[in-house]
Amino acid sequence: MIFLFYLLSGVALLSALMVVFSRSPINSVIHLIICFLAIAGHYILLNAQFLAVVHIIVYTGAIMVLFLFVIMLLNLNKENEPHKKLYTKLAAIISGGMLLLVLTGAVKSVALIPFNEKFDSQIGLVGNFGKILFNEFMLPFEASSVLFLSAIIGAMILGKKEKITNNE
């Protein structure tokens, strides 16, 4: 169990680093997919089965395929990204490290919540999840459908070819 946790964590962190350092965007996408699969494994370890399945379907199945589709459509796989200056890279490394340091330092000094002894093993399952989603969270659920509609319209308008108008 502990071994599985550390294995999945190591895979997730390594592939996340590879996303940043890969030269070509296709390699970044592949490493991000590996990272997401490791995170899905973490969900299963935490007994959140519905989320694990949805995560695999939505992220690795839909979003990452969308990324790959755009990369191949636009032929972005050329490795001609201009290099940033050295001091910019150094600043990125330092600020990322400082953020990690501050966050871990903040957590080290607080007592996190203890484990809830009235443990309910059913909370991650589909039936219980659906009951909560359609009772307590009904309004956000319906609002998210409006969000999706606006995203569809927005993506279509953005993707449309602009007409060149010479009015002036």
Add this chain to the structure above:
Amino acid sequence: MDNITTAIKLIPLEHYVFLCFALFSIGVFGILFRRNTIVMLMCIELMLNSVNLLFTAFSAYRSDAAGQVFVFFIMVVAAVEVAVGLSILVMMKRNVNSVDVNLLNKLKN
């Protein structure tokens, strides 16, 4: 039932917190480090996912399903964000023929 409880208890919550912070920091670092817009979008996805994992860990330790419902909504927002972001990227590639984020400064003046 008892098996699941002991299995989840075996890993302290702090380990999940540190893992999520590390993933989030890698995402922030990637945004600052790269100039390719599509890799920056992927780093945003990475940050969203680290928050999702943290929500799920707290939800499992508290036995509170509301956290997992929140993760569901974050996934919805992430899907919407990717769809709009990628269409902006397609438009940018069509107009300036590059995905370098430094060229997106036309709103400045």
